[in-house]
Amino acid sequence: GLSDRSVGTLEKLPIWPMTTRFHRVPVPSSDRRDAWAVNMKRTFQDSKIVFLDPDNGIGYMSRQHATLAEVAAMRSSGRAVVVIKFPGRQNHDIQIAAYHSLLRDHLRSASVITVRTCVSIEILNKNRESQKLPRIRWFTILDADDVLIGRAETFAKQIDGISNCRADLV
Numbered sequence: 001g002l003s004d005r006s007v008g009t010l011e012k013l014p015i016w017p018m019t020t021r022f023h024r025v026p027v028p029s030s031d032r033r034d035a036w037a038v039n040m041k042r043t044f045q046d047s048k049i050v051f052l053d054p055d056n057g058i059g060y061m062s063r064q065h066a067t068l069a070e071v072a073a074m075r076s077s078g079r080a081v082v083v084i085k086f087p088g089r090q091n092h093d094i095q096i097a098a099y100h101s102l103l104r105d106h107l108r109s110a111s112v113i114t115v116r117t118c119v120s121i122e123i124l125n126k127n128r129e130s131q132k133l134p135r136i137r138w139f140t141i142l143d144a145d146d147v148l149i150g151r152a153e154t155f156a157k158q159i160d161g162i163s164n165c166r167a168d169l170v
Contacts, residue, residue, distance in 0.1 A: 085138040109142040120164040
């Protein structure tokens, strides 16, 4: 695992292709957010895949959300946009259907697929007893071509094959 769980450490991992770019400019206050989004779009104009990591998914203009307009601005012909989401406690199938519907209706995406992952980590609870705690993440891909969909399927199968991990494609 990563001993230092910072974004900087993640960016330095040897897994990234040499052409990988990161946008390290923090989300500004709402009055400067449009300029920030334009700058981000310009930074990634030649990228084939853009990964967005808003803390709380897609929602209203806050530092913890990406807006639908910002996600739309990252879209481009021949480019896929991936958005990470941490689902709520409600029924996941209902949530994901609503999420996909929102993205299809508002963004008119050619395709919307999600790799759902769950990694159970072992922690010590307040009684100092070991227990498994699920960490659920969704990686939703907009405008994926057949090659990227195949890669997502392979990724989900590989994660699903790891002990204490589950993944599927929706």
